Each structure stands twice: as C-alpha cells, then as structure tokens.
Amino acid sequence: MVSHRRSSQRGPTTLASVTVLSAALATAAAALSAAPASADPSSGAGGGSTGREGAAARVGKLYEEAERATEQYNGASARTKELRDEVSALQDRTARTQARVNGMRARLGALAAAQYRSGGIDPTVRLMLSERPESYLEKAAALDRLSGTQAHELHRLQAATRELEQQRHEAARKLAELEASRTEVARHKKDVQRKLATARRLLNALPAQAREAYDRASRSDGRDEYIPDLTGIVPGSGRAEAAVSAVRAAVGAPYAWGSTGPSSFDCSGLTQWAYAQAGISLPRTSQAQRGAGAQVPLSQARPGDLVIYRSDASHVGMYVGNGQVVHAPYPGARVRYDPVDMMPVAAVTRP
Template structure:
C-alpha cells in the first residue's frame, strides 16, 4: 500500500523508493509495547498492522474525494460567473425590447390621436408578432420604417428568449454542481472520520508510533541541501520560493491558501504567487503544461502521483518535493519517489 509517510531525511541525492507505513508501524509498535506473556505478539502486531494499513488506505481515498470536491468547487465557481453574465445579458436584452416597444407605443398613440390605430401597429405592440411576420404579404401593409422597426423588435425578442433559455440551463448545471460539492464533501468527511475512529481505537503506544511515523512537523526539520539547483524559468523560481515559504503550514482539505492547503491547492497557490494560473485539481494540473521525464525534472515542475493523479507536489531540486500530505500533517519536504509517479509536468 502506498503511503504519504516520510521515507528518509532531507538532503538525499537519490530518489527514495515507495514505502509501506504499516510495516514501520508494526515494528515501532512492537518496540514500544511489551504484551503480556499470555498474549499472542504476532496476532497483536498483525491486528495493528491491518488497522494502520486501513487508516493509510482511508487517507488515500479521502484525498481522491478531496480532489473531486475541489473540481466540483471550481466548476461551481465557473458556473456562477457564467450565470451572472447570462443574467446581465438577459436584463440588457429585456431593456432593449422594452425601449423598442416604447417607441412603437408612441407611434400607436400618435396614430390613435390622428383618427385610429392601424392594425399593423397593433401587431407591433403584441408580445409575440412572429406568427404575423411569417406571412410575408403582411409586410406590404407596413411602411419601410415600420417594417424595419418590427423586424428589429422580432430579433430582439428572439435574442431575449435565447438568453432566458441559456440562463435556465446554466442554473440547472449550477444546482447539479452544488449537489456534487455537497456529496464529495460528505465523502471526505466520512472517510476521515472512519480513519480517526480507527486511530483512536489503537492502543496508545501504537497510536503514538503511527503519529511519529506519518506526521512529521515540516517546520522544525532541517531544510534539504538545495544549493546549485536551477529552476526551469523565472516564474518557476517564484513558484518554488512560494512553495518553500509554505513549508510548515497545515493541511486542510479544500483549501488553497494562504494559511492552509490541500495538495493541489498548494501548487495552484504557489504558481498563482508567481503570476501563473494553473487548474485547481491534480488531475487537471497533470495536463497544465509540457510533460518531461523524471530524469529531466527541474525545480518548479509538478510531480503527479498515482495512476489516477490524485496527489501532486512541486519538485524543488536534489530529489526533493514540497507537498501537502494529508490531514494532520503539515506542508513539508519529502523524497520525490515517495509514491508511484504518473507524470512530471512543467507549467
């Protein structure tokens, strides 16, 4: 099972392999706790290993759900902007129709005062003149000016109806996106709550061993040797400076800074500080630039993890990434090979 836990200390010059947190936990727990002679040490260790492995799996599942939540949040924000623009265009189209109908109303009033209203002018003032207009012979009874005014009104009303239909459709999409946000939020919360219950059910010594193995503080550890590393560009250098400044900040799912982050929120925020806009989710960030081999990775490149691209960190040089690991951890340095890598992307 793949884990986010730290696999080596900072300053490594080689890439670290993928590790399994449960094995380390079993070893640590065995050293911390001496079971009674009547107990089955192997059975106890196996039970703790299974529980901690399950916690590891739940954190990975929660991260996948978090990326879905982030994507739905981004889509909801986009739809809100589209709905607002459509509503503005609809309002302006309605104002135009009202002005045109006002002009036609003035014409009708003038004709009425002069001895009666022409039926064609009455037509102009109806809500839907289209059926009359489809009879081309009717236009023969209109003056050139009146016919042009009526055509313009017809076009304005059609545009208004189109805007109304598009607004209704976007509002339906927005409601569906809001429901998706709520659904993914519940999924994240459920998985994290289950993980917390499993941790709390562990013996105290095993729980402390798990926390030591998986939740390093990113703020009080030695910074890896990054002298001599050269970012891919000036904007990459600015993004690296931002992400390194965030080391020690807490993980918080659904957050993109400035004081707390999830994995893709951290990388999006760091590039935002460099004046570069990248997508919100790790899946979308995988395609947000040119993909390069890991052997050619440069500081500022995005390292996408797992086959489903559910985690991302930023390469900062000398075999190290900075990333926001999972709930309870802080933004920190880790070896680039801490998990299976699916892509390295250069924004």
C-alpha cells in the same frame, strides 16, 4: 539532466507500491508489534499485531481515498464558481436585453398611436376631401415613411425577443447545472468528512502506545523539519524560481483539505498557491494541473515542475531540485520535503 537521489531502502520492485503514508505506516506497524495483543481494542481474531497493522493500513487507505475525494471536491467547487459567474453574466445580459425589448415596445406603441390619430382613411377618399391635395400628398408620403419605420422596429423587436428567449433558456440551463454542481460539492464534502472521521476513529481505537507510534511515523520521524541541500539549484525560469521560493516558504504549514493557503493547504492547493505568487494561474485540481503545461520525463525534471502521482493523478507536489519535492501529504501532516520517488509518478508537468 537531473540526478534524482533515491533512498537505499527503496528498490525498483517496491517503488511502485510505496507511498509517503504507507512508508510511515510500515514504521508504525513495526513499533506497534511490540504492544501486547490484549491491550489492543482494534485487534482481529488473527492476533493483536495483525489487528494493529490492519488498522494502520486501513487508516492509510482511508487517507488516500479522502485525498481522491478532496480533489473531486476541489474540481466540483471550481466548476461551481465558474457556473456562478456564468449565470451572473447571463442574468446581466438578459436584463439588458429585456430593457431593450421594453424600449422597442414603447416606441412601437407611440408609432401605432400616431398612426391611429392620423386616421385609417383610404388615401383616395382623403384626397377627395382634402382642401389642398398637395398637402395631403406630403402627409401620405410621411405616412409611408412611418409605416416603413414601424416595419423596421417590428423586425428589430422580433429579433430581440428571440434573443431574450434564448438567453432565458440558457440561464435556466446554467442554473440547473449550477444546482447539480452544488449537490456534487456537498456529496464529495460528506465523502471526505466520512473517510477522515473513520480514520480518526480507527486511530483513537488504538492504545496510547500504538497511537503515539503512529503519530511519530506519520511525521516521518521529523521530516517536517528536514531541509535538503539545494545549494546551486537553479530553476529554469524566473517564474519557476518564484514558485519554488513560495512553496519552500510554505514548509511546515498544516494540511487542510480544500484549502489553498496561505496558512494551510491540500496538495493541489499548495501548488496552485505557489504558482499564483509567481503570477501564473494553475487549475484547482491535481488532475487538471497535469495538463497545465508541457510534459517532460522525470529524468529531466527542473525546479518548479509539477510532479503528478498515482495513475489517477490524485496527488501533486513541486520538484525543488536534488531529487526532492515539496508537497502537502495528508491530514495530520505538514507541508514538507520528500524524495521525488516517494510514490508512483504519473507525469511531470512544466507550467
């Protein structure tokens, strides 16, 4: 059983409502309250400190919403890629079937021409006109075989034509689905960009002192450089060990929404990349990664396990031992270590 080290500042009643960013914002709010109200352009009617705290809280909310939109964007992007591959494969199959149909039609045309050249004369009349009745009987037998071959080719052509039409219909349906998925990707991308731009405007509206305090808080007072003591921590498998080594090597890389490394990451992009270094393919989104393995209790978490956060599974980190996870937190922050209980845990998945 793993002993998860908890910060003494996190009580059981507040743990469920505390996130990495909100903890940082609390620090920022305390620092901001010292600034004069008149210097704060974001102040509301209730006072400068309240206005600053409200702006900081709004930034945190926007970052959380942007992360949800980012995971939706990631999911739509992954689906678009799958559909693009499926459409390409369908188009290849359709082209091969079309070539087969064309070949069948050419062979049937040759058979029809041969039959026409032999004449459509009634066998009895032909027998009467034939100088050698036995020779005619041989030709008649050949004509019967020719008709049988033609009938067989016609059946094959009919089946191939039906297959071709089905493939064309399926390709058209997939193309429409692909276009809808592309539209969804564009919509989620705009949503992320809009939320991040709004957050940036709110931050820029703060006075210099308040902005500096927020920046310090968002870096968790140097947690980017914090390295916990993981001496003696042993992952449950060789692949988990490789994934943990990869994710720890990524500490310090910047957060970038929609990115899967190797120089920048969003939350699910980081865990997907880390496990790819171990030869394991994970789904693209935190929601899908939740189901990418066996579910285990948090108390039994081992290094390499994926820790899924929030009820909507919109954030993910990797447990590395000693009560710590490595994750890509939010825009403006870098990949870092944080306590496993930094925000509400929805699930722990062991790939």
